[in-house]
Amino acid sequence: NAGVTQTPKFRVLKTGQSMTLLCAQDMNHEYMYWYRQDPGMGLRLIHYSVGEGTTAKGEVPDGYNVSRLKKQNFLLGLESAAPSQTSVYFCASTPVRMNVGTEAFFGQGTRLTVV
């Protein structure tokens, strides 16, 4: 049982390039989330999904797009990368809404550097 798997684990992009981060979960969870982690700021929610075919904005959505075409996958896209998007990105999934006290399961993170 792999849990939550993120690919790639590391990536270096040039400013203006695009890329897609993939998150896959094998726990049949309805809810999936993308966070970014920056020093001194903890984790901030970028986008989330409450089920297949749905997406919603989080706290810091600008510059990112997401898609949830399959229940087990949640993709995070950067159309035109900027140095401000240098960060560690975490995907998480939950069986029900995160705010009802359920445990969130996290991937190992993707370290993205934009030069």
Place this chain on the structure above:
Amino acid sequence: AQSVTQPDIHITVSEGASLELRCNYSYGATPYLFWYVQSPGQGLQLLLKYFSGDTLVQGIKGFEAEFKRSQSSFNLRKPSVHWSDAAEYFCAVGANNNDMRFGAGTRLTVKP
């Protein structure tokens, strides 16, 4: 809006010493509160959570936390720290929507 403050960015304790990590939250109702731990290069792992009942909650790895409504706090404690506890610790509060707000984290260093 809900928020979480972890006043200590970095704490160093000796192995075998007791530990307390502070967490203060701001939220209008009874919150759902969590502590997560992140080991180097890893994702976050849940240590414990509180959403009702006994205000002293036990977690994994010998950790406990106490919810104090009057102080808006949810401090994490461990009576005797092990070298393997060196990690970053995040306090989080569940929100009205599907979000969860995380604190900035406290990095724990354990001296031999």
